[in-house]
């Protein structure tokens with residue numbers, strides 16, 4: 001039978017019931033009253049929702065949205081209403097007995113004498129959001145040590161530098177490099193080398209504050225970013241870290257793994273590359289004067 005002759009088994013209303021999402025109309029009156037006079041469909045979104053209440057008054061239900069999602073949704077609605085632009089946003093919905101679900105909204109506004117009316121759809125996009133989070137983590141994480149990678153660190157450092165410039169607060173970095181790692185690999189094997197990198201990641205993370213970030217830049221090189229820390233404090237901390245590592249066993253016997261560390265403090269408004277180059281140069285000096293030490297440029 002030709003495709004255009006296949007009979008429709010459902011009318012529009014039945015079709016909406018079978019959709020994996022919700023079709024709705026939403027009003028916001030001039031005095032801020034909100035309501036969903038029409039809301040039909042299938043999928044998770046409608047479980048648990050009192051549609052009669054929403055048809056009457058949606059304010060109370062919307063105010064229960066998780067965390068920052070209520071103000072975010074309200075400002076998206078405001079923007080859409082003001083400029084008559086499509087309303088496109090996402091928010092979390094806590095359904096009792098279920099994990100919090102992510103809902104995507106897409107709706108078209110039109111002015112009415114009462115206020116603004118939107119017609120649109122809502123879909124449960126929780127699986128898609130979980131996948132997005134997984135991919136984002138993958139993009140920002142070093143697979144061997146599970147530390148943040150260079151990309152994540154640079155975003156973090158850029159934000160902290162901007163805060164430091166704005167508030168005049170100190171910000172320092174450490175560039176850390178394992179000494180003679182090639183020899184360690186040659187002597188104990190690459191797998192043991194990998195294990196040292198992993199242990200080092202756990203160790204340094206446990207010795208730093210939770211607001212500090214340590215990232216693996218690649219190979220045997222790491223960088224730590226320390227907000228609200230002067231270069232003097234950073235130097236002291238780096239030396240404590242260095243000394244702890246030099247005395248740590250790593251399963252190879254103490255004294256087998258040492259690190260050289262270069263430290264530098266951010267100068268208000270300077271390009272980040274200058275800061276990184278100073279720490280790098282300090283690290284180079286630390287290697288030059290015999291390794292297992294901390295240096296900073298005068």
Ligand SMILES: Nc1nc2c(ncn2[C@@H]2O[C@H](COP(=O)(O)OP(=O)(O)OP(=O)(O)O)[C@@H](O)[C@H]2O)c(=O)[nH]1
Nearest residue numbers: 177178179180181182183185190193194219220287
């Ligand atoms: N096991 C292991 N080794 C790595 C990894 N990434 C880089 N390396 C090794 O790290 C070694 C780094 O060697 P070099 O750059 O010569 O530095 P080094 O031997 O530490 O010497 P200095 O830094 O001058 O003290 C190389 O042999 C790399 O193969 C990794 O993920 N796992």
